[in-house]
Amino acid sequence: MKIGELARATDTKVETIRYYEGAGLLAPPARTDGNYRSYGTDELLRLSFIRRARDLGFSLDEVRELLALADDRDQPCGAVDAVASSHLATIERKIADLSQMRDELARVIGGCRLGKVGDCKIIQTLEPLRGASRR
Amino acid sequence: MKIGELARATDTKVETIRYYEGAGLLAPPARTDGNYRSYGTDELLRLSFIRRARDLGFSLDEVRELLALADDRDQPCGAVDAVASSHLATIERKIADLSQMRDELARVIGGCRLGKVGDCKIIQTLEPLRGASRR
DNA sequence: GCTTGACCCTATAGTTGCTAGAGGGTGCAT
DNA sequence: ATGCACCCTCTAGCAACTATAGGGTCAAGC
Numbered sequence: 001m002k003i004g005e006l007a008r009a010t011d012t013k014v015e016t017i018r019y020y021e022g023a024g025l026l027a028p029p030a031r032t033d034g035n036y037r038s039y040g041t042d043e044l045l046r047l048s049f050i051r052r053a054r055d056l057g058f059s060l061d062e063v064r065e066l067l068a069l070a071d072d073r074d075q076p077c078g079a080v081d082a083v084a085s086s087h088l089a090t091i092e093r094k095i096a097d098l099s100q101m102r103d104e105l106a107r108v109i110g111g112c113r114l115g116k117v118g119d120c121k122i123i124q125t126l127e128p129l130r131g132a133s134r135r
Numbered sequence: 136m137k138i139g140e141l142a143r144a145t146d147t148k149v150e151t152i153r154y155y156e157g158a159g160l161l162a163p164p165a166r167t168d169g170n171y172r173s174y175g176t177d178e179l180l181r182l183s184f185i186r187r188a189r190d191l192g193f194s195l196d197e198v199r200e201l202l203a204l205a206d207d208r209d210q211p212c213g214a215v216d217a218v219a220s221s222h223l224a225t226i227e228r229k230i231a232d233l234s235q236m237r238d239e240l241a242r243v244i245g246g247c248r249l250g251k252v253g254d255c256k257i258i259q260t261l262e263p264l265r266g267a268s269r270r
Numbered sequence: 271g272c273t274t275g276a277c278c279c280t281a282t283a284g285t286t287g288c289t290a291g292a293g294g295g296t297g298c299a300t
Numbered sequence: 301a302t303g304c305a306c307c308c309t310c311t312a313g314c315a316a317c318t319a320t321a322g323g324g325t326c327a328a329g330c
Contacts (some may be wrong), residue, residue, distance in 0.1 A: 148288085148289075150288075150290080151287085151288065151289085153289075154289090158287085168296095169295080169296050169297070170295080170296085171296075171297095189287090193288075194286080194287090195287070196286095200278060
């Protein structure tokens, strides 16, 4: 399989595959006579794994860790669970942060579509000192 | 006010303030004889605005836009509302994406803390093809 | 046999929003 | 006069790609 086919098969850009190789997530593959990268099923599986983990929000470092763990199938599974659980906690923190932003922003929007910027609640919210001292 | 005082007053790092200047969010301030940046209340207000907007998750581009709108207080307020609403939509999309990740991840965690990696549900989830073809 | 076009190669720079470092100058107190 | 905290500019680094420049390869069509 050439890199373009692998890219289509995994919904990945060609440049990203080469980037993963440079980043040590994919081993340098065999080359054809014309110096083209040549991939087989193993690489397809490995890249699918990487993409799925990335879709779930794992960082490349975490993916590297998961790949190392997945490669050693006799290891106890607790280490994998630890990576995933810590990532889950990170995601939950992000959701909480964004929810707070959303609530603050929603509170401010929609009150002054017809007024002028000078009376705009959004702007006033962003200007705590000036907003508090005026009027 | 010297840059360090402004930094403490706005809970911003000195380097970040200089970065905002380079990025066009803060105008180049007056200088002292010794070539130190010298700030007044206007800059303090402007930087507070920027920090607050950043806290609410606005990008630097969006902050630039909001600053331009805030500077022209006779403009109708709809443009401000548009920036904020579109940002709110972005945040809500992110929350939805992260919630889906969280659900998928939570579904997979916790089932195999005692087993081996070869039987690990997390790893199997990440390896869709191999996971589906085994057993 | 030769050209066209799609594909591949390497190497480098750009993106966002900072942060950190090198290598120096300023200003005040002791 | 010397130590120290602070300031200056310039450059490089982070994540995780993406894009560009400037080439080489390969199969098909004329």
